[in-house]
Each structure stands twice: as structure tokens, then as C-alpha cells.
Amino acid sequence: xxxxxxxxxxxxxxxxxxxxxxxxxxxxxxxxxxxxxxxxxxxxxxxxxxxxxxxxxxxxxxxxxxxxxxxxxxxxxxxxxxxxxxxxxxxxxxxxxxxxxxxxxxxxxxxxxxxxxxxxxxxxxxxxxxxxxxxxxxxxxxxxxxxxxxxxxxxxxxxxxxxxxxxxxxxxxxxxxxxxxxxxxxxxxxxxxxxxxxxxxxxxxxxxxxxxxxxxxxxxxxxxxxxxxxxxxxxxxxxxxxxxxxxxxxxxxxxxxxxxxxxxxxxxxxxxxxxxxxxxxxxxxxxxxxxxxxxxxxxxxxxxxxxxxxxxxxxxxxxxxxxxxxxxxxxxxxxxxxxxxxxxxxxxx
Amino acid sequence: xxxxxxxxxxxxxxxxxxxxxxxxxxxxxxxxxxxxxxxxxxxxxxxxxxxxxxxxxxxxxxxxxxxxxxxxxxxxxxxxxxxxxxxxxxxxxxxxxxxxxxxxxxxxxxxxxxxxxxxxxxxxxxxxxxxxxxxxxxxxxxxxxxxxxxxxxxxxxxxxxxxxxxxxxxxxxxxxxxxxxxxxxxxxxxxxxxxxxxxxxxxxxxxxxxxxxxxxxxxxxxxxxxxxxxxxxxxxxxxxxxxxxxxxxxxxxxxxxxxxxxxxxxxxxxxxxxxxxxxxxxxxxxxxxxxxxxxxxxxxxxxxxxxxxxxxxxxxxxxxxxxxxxxxxxxxxxxxxxxxxxxxxxxxx
Numbered sequence: 001x002x003x004x005x006x007x008x009x010x011x012x013x014x015x016x017x018x019x020x021x022x023x024x025x026x027x028x029x030x031x032x033x034x035x036x037x038x039x040x041x042x043x044x045x046x047x048x049x050x051x052x053x054x055x056x057x058x059x060x061x062x063x064x065x066x067x068x069x070x071x072x073x074x075x076x077x078x079x080x081x082x083x084x085x086x087x088x089x090x091x092x093x094x095x096x097x098x099x100x101x102x103x104x105x106x107x108x109x110x111x112x113x114x115x116x117x118x119x120x121x122x123x124x125x126x127x128x129x130x131x132x133x134x135x136x137x138x139x140x141x142x143x144x145x146x147x148x149x150x151x152x153x154x155x156x157x158x159x160x161x162x163x164x165x166x167x168x169x170x171x172x173x174x175x176x177x178x179x180x181x182x183x184x185x186x187x188x189x190x191x192x193x194x195x196x197x198x199x200x201x202x203x204x205x206x207x208x209x210x211x212x213x214x215x216x217x218x219x220x221x222x223x224x225x226x227x228x229x230x231x232x233x234x235x236x237x238x239x240x241x242x243x244x245x246x247x248x249x250x251x252x253x254x255x256x257x258x259x260x261x262x263x264x265x266x267x268x269x270x271x272x273x274x275x276x277x278x279x280x281x282x283x284x285x286x287x288x289x290x291x292x293x294x295x296x297x298x299x300x301x302x303x304x305x306x307x308x309x310x311x312x313x314x315x316x317x318x319x320x321x322x323x324x325x326x327x328x329x330x331x332x333x334x335x336x337x338x339x340x341x342x343x344x345x346x347x348x349x
Numbered sequence: 350x351x352x353x354x355x356x357x358x359x360x361x362x363x364x365x366x367x368x369x370x371x372x373x374x375x376x377x378x379x380x381x382x383x384x385x386x387x388x389x390x391x392x393x394x395x396x397x398x399x400x401x402x403x404x405x406x407x408x409x410x411x412x413x414x415x416x417x418x419x420x421x422x423x424x425x426x427x428x429x430x431x432x433x434x435x436x437x438x439x440x441x442x443x444x445x446x447x448x449x450x451x452x453x454x455x456x457x458x459x460x461x462x463x464x465x466x467x468x469x470x471x472x473x474x475x476x477x478x479x480x481x482x483x484x485x486x487x488x489x490x491x492x493x494x495x496x497x498x499x500x501x502x503x504x505x506x507x508x509x510x511x512x513x514x515x516x517x518x519x520x521x522x523x524x525x526x527x528x529x530x531x532x533x534x535x536x537x538x539x540x541x542x543x544x545x546x547x548x549x550x551x552x553x554x555x556x557x558x559x560x561x562x563x564x565x566x567x568x569x570x571x572x573x574x575x576x577x578x579x580x581x582x583x584x585x586x587x588x589x590x591x592x593x594x595x596x597x598x599x600x601x602x603x604x605x606x607x608x609x610x611x612x613x614x615x616x617x618x619x620x621x622x623x624x625x626x627x628x629x630x631x632x633x634x635x636x637x638x639x640x641x642x643x644x645x646x647x648x649x650x651x652x653x654x655x656x657x658x659x660x661x662x663x664x665x666x667x668x669x670x671x672x673x674x675x676x677x678x679x680x681x682x683x684x685x686x687x688x689x690x691x692x693x694x695x696x697x698x
Contacts, residue, residue, distance in 0.1 A: 008698065084656075087595060109598065111655070249458065250458065251488075293488055
């Protein structure tokens with residue numbers, strides 16, 4: 001079936017570009033001796049995770065326990081969960097998961113370490129735990145190398161845990177410096193830092209310049225979107241993910257309404273101007289989204305669409321868009337080859 | 350089970366408040382002789398639509414064909430689909446749907462009328478079609494009463510269609526004026542306007558002041574959120590929808606990280622300051638969302654939470670939040686009474 005025959009809105013993956021993006025970044029990391037641990041938050045599809053592993057990824061990254069469970073169910077063996085797992089119910093699930101795959105997690109507090117340790121001791125397991133540090137993103141993470149080293153020592157001294165290394169987001173020169181300072185402190189205390197995990201797509205081609213970061217977690221690199229294109233990480237011609245929509249109204253000479261709104265594209269601007277790029281009308285601007293309508297200003301376009309015309313949109317940020325669809329359609333040369341359920345979608349817990 | 354025993358993030362509906370909100374607005378519309386046709390885009394749950402109908406709603410409103418199909422499958426008889434249905438595949442589905450429920454749709458163009466007419470004639474049906482007009486929202490809709498009257502006449506002259514009235518969003522004095530002018534033009538041409546459909550939650554208690562609008566479509570009125578509270582449509586004490594999250598990190602004295610981000614709350618600011626109101630810490634500010642983390646600034650709070658503490662968040666805009674969850678939990682006095690799958694979630698087509 002040709003993609004033009006599918007109803008809209010439909011989320012489309014160009015399979016040739018997907019494969020090329022996976023292969024190209026894997027080759028780059030291989031060249032520089034950096035392990036690849038892609039983040040499945042972008043696609044949430046086990047079959048695509050298996051493609052990344054087949055290309056050479058050492059394992060995958062999930063952000064929520066529920067996502068990791070879906071991936072383990074699909075036979076994925078090595079899962080990194082860079083999240084503070086808190087609360088008895090989640091710790092019990094974590095122990096269950098640790099029994100059936102090679103699992104590692106992160107922490108940034110003694111409270112979390114205590115919870116992890118108790119759960120793992122009760123389960124008779126030893127879990128590798130990495131210390132998350134804040135390298136400037138001002139999200140989770142300890143604030144100083146001293147604090148990181150102290151937490152690493154607490155982990156190393158916990159019977160149910162093993163110090164698994166350091167983790168931050170995103171990779172940067174500052175992150176590399178922080179990690180080196182922590183590693184030195186730990187070495188002086190006789191503790192080896194086996195792994196330093198960095199990540200991010202915008203700066204992914206600079207990963208080799210951040211000395212001491214041993215693995216990279218990128219999510220968007222395999223699909224791409226306006227944000228990653230404008231960051232320079234990939235080109236428009238390499239972008240593998242688009243949303244096909246239909247013009248359903250042309251109320252004025254300049255205005256067009258498409259059949260996708262915030263429940264199709266999300267409201268995530270991610271610093272971009274407008275809510276997406278329309279490939280057939282690059283001068284057009286998606287000025288607003290209500291839930292199921294997108295408002296497009298075609299003023300700058302010499303040619304303008306008619307009602308019923310299909311448009312191809314590059315989203316601002318592919319991750320939350322995928323999260324709004326029940327399935328993605330994989331195409332090659334415009335022909336549908338595969339339909340993937342977004343299996344880990346909505347796994348918020 | 351008590352709500353505190355459920356893992357987070359969890360989307361919670363207070364059943365007493367839900368019932369009160371449904372009843373109160375129905376009574377208001379009844380008093381003023383306005384028909385109630387609630388918009389299910391907010392909850393997407395057939396059982397809740399049935400509650401609205403049992404309270405006196407004349408039917409429901411859906412925004413997408415796929416949502417309407419889910420509601421028809423659940424036995425709902427009267428469905429309004431205020432959308433331009435375009436393209437052969439969707440028109441075929443529309444005809445199927447029209448066979449099994451009392452359906453009405455909208456149009457704002459001759460092209461759409463032609464498509465609807467052809468599909469209905471082929472199916473041997475006569476579909477009521479309302480003319481959508483633009484009363485200032487600058488989304489879909491014809492631009493003048495003259496254009497509206499012309500389109501109504503085109504519908505009235507189509508063998509597969511019946512002129513069903515006028516529709517706009519949202520209701521306003523301007524909308525009422527536009528409708529009156531159109532109705533007068535049509536009356537002069539011998540065409541009766543049986544129904545004028547308006548809508549919206551923020552101005553819902555003014556619905557009676559918009560003369561000539563015969564039915565009201567509100568969505569958010571039954572749940573509520575920061576936007577509807579700040580618009581004055583309901584109070585914080587009437588808000589029936591919250592998201593429960595857990596503090597998973599306290600990296601600094603002022604900063605806290607919760608286990609819900611843009612994949613829990615959406616990025617929809619809807620004009621609000623910050624990404625939600627934390628009931629236990631009303632002075633706190635959710636300053637940023639990444640996909641699975643929310644960053645909270647507790648600077649203004651005398652007391653501050655510890656890791657593991659549960660927080661109750663009133664979202665900015667309930668509709669896209671519900672759309673991110675696979676299920677909602679209904680509670681009374683904190684005790685879970687029901688778990689509803691969000692059955693029409695992701696029905697983008």
C-alpha cells in the first residue's frame with residue numbers, strides 16, 4: 001500500500017533514512033571507542049530497539065520502569081534506567097526486572113540508595129547503581145564531585161548494590177570535567193569508575209571531544225525533527241520521521257486548517273518558530289494548534305493548497321509526537337512495509 | 350484501595366466533584382432552555398459520556414471520527430461531529446457511522462459539502478449538516494453571514510444532506526450576532542435554522558446571554574484545571590481532576606524533581622504561569638518539564654518536601670493530560686471506586 005492511501009494524521013518513518021541514521025552514528029561512536037546505549041524514549045518500539053542493538057548498541061536506555069518492562073518482555077537483555085526509583089511498589093517491580101535482564105539504574109541521594117539497597121538485599125540481588133550528577137541542566141543530580149564521590153562510596157558499601165559509575169545529561173565539556181574530578185576522588189579512595197554515561201542528540205557528533213565519557217545515550221538521532229535539524233545534528237534530507245496530514249479547511253485566502261493539532265504534534269515548541277515545517281510549503285507557518293486542528297498561515301506562499309491536499313510535516317520534537325500515536329508506519333520509497341504499535345507508549349509509571 | 354497506594358504518576362478523578370459539576374451545569378442549561386451536548390474530547394471515556402447523558406445531555410460531541418466510533422460502539426445514540434470530513438476513506442467510515450447512530454456533522458466549504466453529499470447518496474442516507482462559522486477564533490468556519498447562508502442553501506439543495514443549522518466555537522456575543530444575521534438571511538429564503546450550536550467552558554455560565562444559541566458544547570466543565578479555574582468557570586474546590594506524582598529528587602535546597610514531565614502534563618501552558626499547581630505547596634512553581642521529569646522551584650515555600658513525598662497537581666489544561674494516560678482512576682473520599690480505560694485516546698483519525 002502506498003502511504004498516500006493511508007488516512008491522516010499518520011506518523012511515518014522512512015526506513016532507509018532510519019537505517020542510515022542508526023548506522024552512521026554507530027560507526028561514529030565505534031570509531032571513537034564510545035559505547036552506544038540509545039534512548040528508546042523517542043520510538044518506544046521494541047523492533048526498532050532491536051535494530052539499534054543489531055547495529056552495535058551495547059544496550060538500551062529507558063526513562064520509566066514501565067518502558068523497561070515492555071523492552072524486557074521483547075527480549076532485550078541490557079537495560080539502563082537512569083531514574084531515581086522511589087517507593088515500595090516500584091522497588092519491588094525493579095527487583096523483578098533485575099532478575100530477568102542486565103539492569104542498571106541511577107541515584108542522586110542517600111534516601112534513594114537506601115531504598116534500592118533494601119529492595120535488592122531482600123531479592124538477593126546486587127544491582128549496579130550509577131551516580132547522577134548535574135552538569136548544568138538543573139534537573140536531577142548531585143551538585144559537586146565531592147557529593148558524587150560520597151554517594152558512590154555509600155553505594156559501594158551497600159550489600160545489595162554495586163557502584164556502577166557516573167551519569168549525566170547532556171554530555172558537555174563541563175560534564176567531562178565533573179566526571180574526571182569525581183573519578184580522581186574515587187580513585188584516591190580505591191574505587192574504580194567503570195562507566196561514565198553521557199547523552200543527547202544535538203551535540204552527538206562532539207561526543208568524542210568529552211574525554212572520559214565512555215558511553216552515549218541519544219534518542220532523537222535515529223528520527224530527527226526541526227529541533228535536531230536546527231541544532232545541526234542532522235539535515236532535513238536525513239530526517240526519517242514525518243507526520244502526514246490533510247488540509248480540511250481554507251476559510252480565507254491565507255489561512256488553512258490541517259487535521260492535526262496539539263493531540264497530534266504536542267505543544268512542544270522546543271525553541272522553534274511555529275509548530276512544524278510543512279515540506280510542500282516551506283514558507284508556510286503553523287501558527288497555532290488547538291487539540292485536533294492546526295492553523296497554517298500560507299501568506300508567504302506563492303502557491304497555496306486546496307481542501308483535501310495532503311501535507312508532510314516535520315515536527316518540532318519527535319519524541320512527544322510519537323508518544324501521541326498508537327502506531328508508526330514504516331515506509332520505503334513511499335510504500336508501507338511495516339506498522340509498529342508504539343508498545344511502550346503511555347508507560348508513565 | 351486508597352489512592353495513596355497507587356503508583357505515580359496517576360490521573361485521578363474525584364467522583365463526587367465530577368457528579369456535582371455535571372449536575373450543576375446541566376441544571377443551568379435546563380433553566381435557560383439550552384440543550385447540553387458535552388464534548389467528550391476532555392475525558393474520552395464512554396462511561397463518563399453515559400453519566401452526562403443520564404444527567405440530561407441531548408447527545409455528545411466528538412472531534413474526530415475515531416472518537417465517535419468508540420462512543421457509538423459503547424451504545425451512544427446521538428453524536429455531533431463538528432469537523433470537516435474529507436477524503437474517500439473517512440467519508441466511507443462516516444456513512445457506516447451514520448447508519449448506526451443519530452449523527453450530524455459540520456462543513457465550511459462547498460468542496461466538503463460535495464464530498465458529504467456524494468457519500469451519503471451512495472449510502473442511501475440523508476445526513477444533517479451544520480454550517481460552521483468563524484466568530485473570531487480564526488480557525489475553521491465561513492467568514493460572513495452571506496457566505497454561511499449560501500453554504501446552507503447548497504446543503505439544503507443536496508439530495509444526500511439536510512441543512513442542520515449553524516455551529517461555532519466558542520460562544521460569544523459576536524457569535525450570537527453572526528448566527529442571527531445568518532438565520533434572518535435564511536428565513537428570507539424560506540429555510541429554517543433548527544439548531545445553533547455554541548460551546549466552550551470558560552464562558553459557560555454566560556451561555557444564556559447569547560440569544561439564539563440553542564445548544565452548548567462544553568468539554569472541560571466536568572473536570573476543571575488551572576485554566577478553567579483562572580477563567581472563573583469553576584473554583585479550585587470544584588476541580589475534579591488531579592495528577593498525583595512523587596518527588597524523586599531534591600538536588601538542591603530549593604529544587605525538587607517530580608516523576609511527571611511533558612509526557613504526563615503535556616507542554617500546554619494555555620496562558621498559565623508554570624506547568625501546574627501543587628496543592629500541598631501552592632507557593633511552589635513547576636518551572637520546567639522534560640519528558641519524564643518536572644522541575645519544581647520550592648524557594649517560596651516555608652516547608653519543603655522530602656524525597657518520596659506524594660504531591661497532587663492541578664494541570665494547566667486537563668484535555669491533553671487525559672490524552673497522555675491509558676486510564677483514569679475514579680475516587681471517592683480518597684478510595685478508588687473505578688478504573689476507566691481512556692477508550693478514545695489516540696483516535697486521531
